[in-house]
Amino acid sequence: MDSSRDRELGMKCNINRRDFLNGMALTIGAAIVPHPLWAMEERQNNPDYYPPALTGLRGAHIGSFETAHALRDGTFWENAGEPVATGEEYDLVVVGGGISGLSAAHYYRKSAGSKSRILILDNHDDFGGHAKRNEFRVGGRTLLGYGGTYSIESPAPYSAVANSMITELGVDVASYHKYVDKSLYSSKGLSNYIFFDKETFGADTSVPNPYPMSGGENEGEHEASHALSLFLKNAPISEQAKSDYQRLLSSNIDYFPGQSSDQKKYRLARISYAAYLKDVIKVHPDVIKVFQAFPHPLFGIGIDAVAAQDAWGLGAPGFDGLRLDPSPGKGMNRDCIPNEEAEKYFFHFPDGNATISRLLVRQLVPSAIPGKSDIDVVTSRVSYTRLDDPRNAVRIRLNSTVVKVNHIGPSANASQVEVTYAIGGKPYRVRANHCVLACWHVMIPYLCPELPAKQKEALESAAKVPLLYTNVVINNWQSWQKMGVSYFYAPGSYYSSAGLDLPVSIGDYHCSRSPSEPIVIHMVRTPCQPGLPARDQHKMGRAELYATDWETLERNTRDQLARMLSSGGFDPARDIAAITVNRWPHGYAYEYNSLWDPFWLNGGVTPCEIARAPYGRIAIANADAGAYAYTDEAINQAYRAVKELTAKS
Ligand SMILES: Cc1cc2nc3c(=O)[nH]c(=O)nc-3n(C[C@H](O)[C@H](O)[C@H](O)COP(=O)(O)OP(=O)(O)OC[C@H]3O[C@@H](n4cnc5c(N)ncnc54)[C@H](O)[C@@H]3O)c2cc1C
Numbered sequence: 001m002d003s004s005r006d007r008e009l010g011m012k013c014n015i016n017r018r019d020f021l022n023g024m025a026l027t028i029g030a031a032i033v034p035h036p037l038w039a040m041e042e043r044q045n046n047p048d049y050y051p052p053a054l055t056g057l058r059g060a061h062i063g064s065f066e067t068a069h070a071l072r073d074g075t076f077w078e079n080a081g082e083p084v085a086t087g088e089e090y091d092l093v094v095v096g097g098g099i100s101g102l103s104a105a106h107y108y109r110k111s112a113g114s115k116s117r118i119l120i121l122d123n124h125d126d127f128g129g130h131a132k133r134n135e136f137r138v139g140g141r142t143l144l145g146y147g148g149t150y151s152i153e154s155p156a157p158y159s160a161v162a163n164s165m166i167t168e169l170g171v172d173v174a175s176y177h178k179y180v181d182k183s184l185y186s187s188k189g190l191s192n193y194i195f196f197d198k199e200t201f202g203a204d205t206s207v208p209n210p211y212p213m214s215g216g217e218n219e220g221e222h223e224a225s226h227a228l229s230l231f232l233k234n235a236p237i238s239e240q241a242k243s244d245y246q247r248l249l250s251s252n253i254d255y256f257p258g259q260s261s262d263q264k265k266y267r268l269a270r271i272s273y274a275a276y277l278k279d280v281i282k283v284h285p286d287v288i289k290v291f292q293a294f295p296h297p298l299f300g301i302g303i304d305a306v307a308a309q310d311a312w313g314l315g316a317p318g319f320d321g322l323r324l325d326p327s328p329g330k331g332m333n334r335d336c337i338p339n340e341e342a343e344k345y346f347f348h349f350p351d352g353n354a355t356i357s358r359l360l361v362r363q364l365v366p367s368a369i370p371g372k373s374d375i376d377v378v379t380s381r382v383s384y385t386r387l388d389d390p391r392n393a394v395r396i397r398l399n400s401t402v403v404k405v406n407h408i409g410p411s412a413n414a415s416q417v418e419v420t421y422a423i424g425g426k427p428y429r430v431r432a433n434h435c436v437l438a439c440w441h442v443m444i445p446y447l448c449p450e451l452p453a454k455q456k457e458a459l460e461s462a463a464k465v466p467l468l469y470t471n472v473v474i475n476n477w478q479s480w481q482k483m484g485v486s487y488f489y490a491p492g493s494y495y496s497s498a499g500l501d502l503p504v505s506i507g508d509y510h511c512s513r514s515p516s517e518p519i520v521i522h523m524v525r526t527p528c529q530p531g532l533p534a535r536d537q538h539k540m541g542r543a544e545l546y547a548t549d550w551e552t553l554e555r556n557t558r559d560q561l562a563r564m565l566s567s568g569g570f571d572p573a574r575d576i577a578a579i580t581v582n583r584w585p586h587g588y589a590y591e592y593n594s595l596w597d598p599f600w601l602n603g604g605v606t607p608c609e610i611a612r613a614p615y616g617r618i619a620i621a622n623a624d625a626g627a628y629a630y631t632d633e634a635i636n637q638a639y640r641a642v643k644e645l646t647a648k649s
Pocket of ligand 1: 099128130151400402588624633634
């Protein structure tokens with residue numbers, strides 16, 4: 001690597017990011033603390049244990065996935081030895097401490113009583129699954145970021161079950177407008193930009209985005225025609241591409257004349273948006289490059305692999321003249337721009353839906369999180385030492401990868417299951433009357449070989465969508481202010497987006513309001529290989545994320561920010577205070593896609609319905625069980641799984 005460039009980027013700067021020992025990021029707040037060399041089993045019981053404040057590599061952090069991979073590779077049991085019988089017995093063991101697992105515990109207590117003894121096991125060092133909190137201490141203040149799940153939202157209205165859970169947790173979704181300052185950035189003249197990188201477009205250039213499709217919460221888009229004129233003047237694409245771009249944005253042509261809305265949707269469901277742009281609207285290839293990455297935040301893949309019908313549903317240009325029926329239920333894919341009810345159902349806490357998981361934990365283990373409202377929980381500190389206290393009815397045990405779940409005796413008449421989990425490679429065994437597998441479905445066949453072959457095959461098909469959610473704390477956002485940018489869409493870059501944190505102040509938490517204050521920048525990468533089928537792209541992306549070392553992640557992060565913000569005077573060596581990369585090789589639940597999953601078009605039973613069938617005393621939850629990557633689905637599936645178990649007993 002070019003060491004002078006590394007110096008410019010600040011690769012050797014002492015920030016809160018990457019001090020590893022035994023592969024674990026150790027910096028807490030602004031101070032570098034010695035490595036907590038607690039025994040693995042004891043880690044969560046040490047009073048200093050506070051994972052939200054760890055920076056560096058989070059998400060699938062070092063120590064969280066090795067056991068699962070060894071189990072997959074058939075090597076785990078070679079080295080593990082006999083499991084230690086803990087003698088612990090529970091009414092329910094939940095595998096997976098994400099929102100689905102926590103919800104399963106919540107519903108089980110409702111059904112079987114609050115004295116039910118429940119153990120929740122999770123392989124990560126923190127609870128919440130994808131709904132994870134990142135905390136930073138910078139310049140004497142605490143800043144929060146979301147390490148995964150961003151908000152309460154859904155393209156479809158919440159079910160009655162999920163809705164009542166949110167209400168029961170005390171979240172008043174309708175009050176959101178009180179906490180968010182939607183016009184903060186626009187009032188300062190900031191708006192959405194496109195960053196064209198030189199590797200893809202020939203020159204590093206930033207221009208206003210005339211057609212922003214994500215980062216919309218930042219609001220304040222340049223007045224559309226002004227943005228378009230600047231785009232047409234400065235975008236590093238050919239003149240023909242500019243003319244085609246303008247034609248696309250204003251197109252009111254019916255490209256499928258004489259066909260009904262359903263017939264048109266039928267065609268759009270079977271071609272990618274890239275093919276629609278190329279073969280139907282016939283735009284210059286540079287225009288396709290500009291739109292290539294727009295579905296990344298939702299689908300984890302680009303327009304080569306997303307159906308044109310879905311692109312229409314997400315509000316992409318080129319469909320106005322088709323006059324498609326926007327009412328739900330008239331097509332297989334995302335039918336239209338989210339309906340009004342769904343749009344209203346939006347709430348972003350400063351740590352995203354980590355607040356939902358924290359509210360759930362507060363209900364399950366009240367002594368672990370002080371306070372009593374959805375407002376005070378934002379700044380409450382979790383006492384991790386309380387989570388696995390034998391005096392509690394509900395215990396949450398972290399750093400524990402479940403490696404085996406089996407009935408004691410034949411599943412048809414067994415009265416208990418045995419659950420074996422590993423901490424630091426060492427197996428332990430507990431017993432329970434019931435088990436909910438709220439973990440990732442691809443893992444279940446390895447845990448539970450006794451399941452029927454057809455079910456295991458369906459479970460294996462639920463391979464997740466990989467993502468990187470990177471939070472960078474900068475000491476001030478004057479460079480953003482100077483450039484007039486609040487959000488970059490970067491179709492050719494390592495990260496396809498980067499934006500200032502959504503300005504939400506809630507309770508004692510105050511967001512950054514002045515460009516002279518520190519702020520969290522949120523960046524998203526979805527590693528994919530355009531041209532391949534969706535699942536293959538995800539598979540390659542997963543491999544990429546596991547193979548990329550910290551130094552490369554840090555360099556790419558610094559380099560992209562430096563290039564995007566150079567004209568605003570951004571200096572990565574001076575301005576970056578902390579970096580946390582939330583790596584999710586197993587990210588979104590895979591959602592069925594009309595381009596790649598023929599059964600989705602043909603109707604009939606879907607793999608997730610086969611996968612989630614109960615088996616003896618074991619039921620199966622997780623968002624994978626609904627093939628739908630949203631919080632409400634994680635809750636819905638927990639509810640169903642618990643009902644299946646408790647209906648029998
Ligand atoms: C980056 C990202 C952003 C998202 N943004 C949004 C959003 O804005 N809004 C929204 O509604 N949804 C969003 N989602 C989807 C939403 O987060 C999920 O649908 C939901 O949180 C899933 O919850 P879950 O409990 O089903 O799964 P998870 O959160 O994945 O939890 C399952 C847990 O089980 C653990 N586990 C797996 N195997 C084992 C094992 N063998 N032993 C022990 N533990 C195990 C996993 O490590 C994990 O911690 C997002 C997802 C991701 C990845």
